[in-house]
Amino acid sequence: MTERDRPNPDALLAAIQRDEVRQQWGKLKVFLGMCAGVGKTYAMLEAARREFAAGRDVVIGYLETHGRKETDALAEGLPAIPRRQIEYRGIQLSELDLDAALARKPKLILVDEFAHSNAPESRHPKRYQDVLELLNAGMDVFTTLNIQHLESRAEAVAQITGVTIHETVPDTALTDADFELVDLPPDELRARLAAGKVYLPERAATAQDRFFRVGNLSALRELALRFTAEHVGQDVLAERRAHGTGTPWKSGQRLLVAVSASPTSASLVRWTRRLTGELHAAWLAVYVESTRAMSDEDQARLAKNLALARELGAEIITTTDDDVVRGILRIAREQNATQFVVGKPAGWRVIELFRGGSVLNRLIRESGQIDVHVVRAEGEKVIRRPVRPENFWKIDFRTYAWATGIVAGVTGLNAVLDQFVGFYALALTYLLAVVVLALFVGRGPVFFAATLSALLWNFFFLPPRFTFFITSFQDGMMFAMYFIVALVLGQLTARIRTQQTAERQREQRATALYLLTRDLAESPDLAQLLAVVIQQVGKTFRADVALSLPDENESAPVTAYFASTWALSDKEQTVAAWAFQHRQSAGRGTDNLPAGEGLHLPLVAGARATGVLSLRFIDAAPLSPAQRDLLDAFIRQIALVFDRERLRDAETQAKFLAESERMGTMLLNSVSHELRTPLAAISSVASGLRAAGELNAAQQSLTVELDEATRRLNRLVRNLLDLSRLEAGHLRMNTDWHDLRDFLRSAMQNLGHSLSRHEIKIDVPTDFPPVKLDAILTEQILVNLLGNAAVHTPPGTKVEFSARAEADQLVLRVADNGPGLPSGDTARWFDRFQRGPDAVAGGTGIGLSLVKGFAEAQGGSVSAENRPDGGALFTVKLPLTKLPPVPEEKE
């Protein structure tokens, strides 16, 4: 394998991750058709029946058979979720019952007509969003779609058929979908149409002939075929990249499309999406904000264009620059764009001459290494901007009244001054008034004032007075020059002023963000931090703010923070919870649950949400793109700080725990050391005496007793220490694979002579597979159970030990033939310091409590009972882990 052919680790990872996401998410299968009537629903039902027959849990979520008999017959027998009935303005509508589907949670659900728009007041405006939620919940979904409803193809379809498509689905909703093309030759489709087998909505009936022309159908069919082929191609390509077969993929293309408020921008965006699909390139949509004020209508269209780009998968960047070309080029360089997409200009504008050529020419000239695509911008007819009647009525007449008033005032003043100065000087007074006016009002009123003042000057003061005639050439020149100077000066002043305003707004935004950052950084604790967030966001966006945080009791996903300035209604609370769970913004102005009155933004850091910020704006107007940008920046900042705060809390907590654990361990170790050192001395003295070999028989047996006593004391010390560890929760588990018999041998060795007076019967299957347990804990369970049996039963009796694998549990039993347990609550025998009323000396009553603690620490349980034929039976159940495969040896 050469270097070049080796699979790219990143690509492999991406493929694995995609597989993982696919595994968590359900799988979407789309039955794609070129238009209505090709039999998509029929094909979907057939496929569903096959799955159903194979024993899968298939449910119909929503089916639109349009009363076709064959289709109805096919749906029969498949379980279905009843539709949700909604009455809207007296009309009965039925929709997919999303909540019922989520509650039913089948393996596979059928949801017809992917592009459908839901009834108002539904959770999502579009059905495809319902489907995404079903997929998110892990269900597989079958759905149907016509090619014309696909966002990136809608434009092409509109061009082919002349029918504008309103219900579109963003391509991103179909990223991981499988497609099955339901194909029908155009002639057959027309035959079916003629036979009345195709359902068409009434209003579309008139368009029928136009739409279903053979030429149209062929074109649509090609579009659908091509889309499916492309999609299959993408899968293959992804596979190829992951597995390193074939030629490597040329990466690094980054496309940049310039987006504006123009209605043609949407088509540019779609065109770019198609190109990126073919190039497999990343893409950016850039909007350059200028100082010029925008009408509400333009703003709405811009927001729509940007939203379209976002939906189609672009990265959105907005920047501010008075020179559009400079702004675009700056972003392009910052983002390493390799190709531009710009629209072909519709006409020729004189003004471009003054700006050093058209935007297009300059882009081409100044773009250097970057390729430029010039695309014919299709779209709605461009409406000439200045004369828009609805805009006209929005003109602020007060500023014109001001202009008129001031010009009139100056005219009065001039009438007085006229007696002292020449009429040329009066022009300067007018000029002053126009310039001053420009400081306060926009360009329109300034233009108006300049014109008005020129006329008034001419009429009242230029001889011959009270006429508009100008007799001398000099006066004419003065008049013309006055007019031009007033106009230019006024316009320049007004422009500087708007620039200043824009600058100020930008500065305000920067300051707002700075203040937020500073206050967040300065907040000493979380409570203060939350207060800052609520206050700053409320002030900056003129909104009531609610901050919802994850509920610790988990009863609801989020609860509003008490210091919020907006008390969320139950309905808004649900929307906030939805935003939190799905990590998507929801509410007003979004695609998710837009019926609410507030905007709910999740605070997302990394892969999880840390809270939801909800805003109810005091002004009715939607946020400008710049404000929305600022809000996004706020949210990002807040989310980051939140995450940091959360991590810091967790760290402090962990540190504290570690410290307390360290102290505890240190204390125990020191106690252990202190107790065991003398024991070690005693034990070694005993053995030393014996080894010296100068003892008589009686002395010899005394040293054995000494040994035995030391052992017992050592076990006691160990039990006490273990108990303290168990109590303090410092038990360190170290599970690994062990041979069960090793535990037993070690335990018996440990007990030494204590067992010598009993007959021990061991019953462990010889082929018992290794078990995954903690060595020390399990050994101590056996030590204590066997030791307990030895202490509490008369010498000479039998102690039986057995081990069995029962279900997925290891069952250890220690049975003795002693007096048995006193009647009463057997569970209490495992309580600490619990000793029988006539217990033999030698037990401390902690052995059994340790057995219980150690078994439970390993996820097991203990029980005790009296055997029917006398004696006690202790049972310990421990979890059994399946032995992973041990590789076979090659002979």
Added chain:
Amino acid sequence: MTDKPLVLIVDDEPQIRRLLTVSLEANAYRVMSAVSGQEGLVLAAQHRPALVVLDLGLPDSSGQEVLRRLREWSNAPVLVLSVQDDEKGKVAALDAGADDYVTKPFNTDELLARLRVALRRSTKTGEAAVVYAKNLVVDLATRRVTVSGKEVKLSKIEYDLLRLLARHAGKVLTHRQILQEVWGTGHENDTHYLRVYIAHLREKLEANPELPELLLTELGVGYRFLATE
């Protein structure tokens, strides 16, 4: 230079030091003792003991640290004194180069036996071609394994495992050491392989697989092949 081997005892407990000194001197060893790890290292450097008895629970620096620094320049066998419930410490010490461990409270006989094995291993020159233990004979040159004169057929891994343990007879090998040696890097945590193969070996080699005498388990630590004295 006497032929009595020099043993260095590093333990902060005076009583243990005294006891060990008495026992060891009675058994023909020369003894030197250090109260702290620091002193132990200095004495070890100056006198080059034949063997070091090291307590893991030292007050100044941990026994592990002393072991690590000692191993930087000395190959003298190290016998570690450890407490019963510190399996992690034992494993760490063995992985860091200790030769064996004795659990407190220990038995003098046992300690002396371990000392002898460790000393013999360190003074032994070259490798024995044949390892004898009870009825078992492992011929490392011909790869022949017999029990009571009868040849036993072992698989490749079984043989590798047996050879590794037999070559280090008397020494505790940790799970990690064995797995790495026999199965290779990357299998250090596949303890279940080891359990399965040890069970196979016991079945084939031990007189009574239920009470193994050749392949001994050190619970939670590793395995030891019976030391032949």
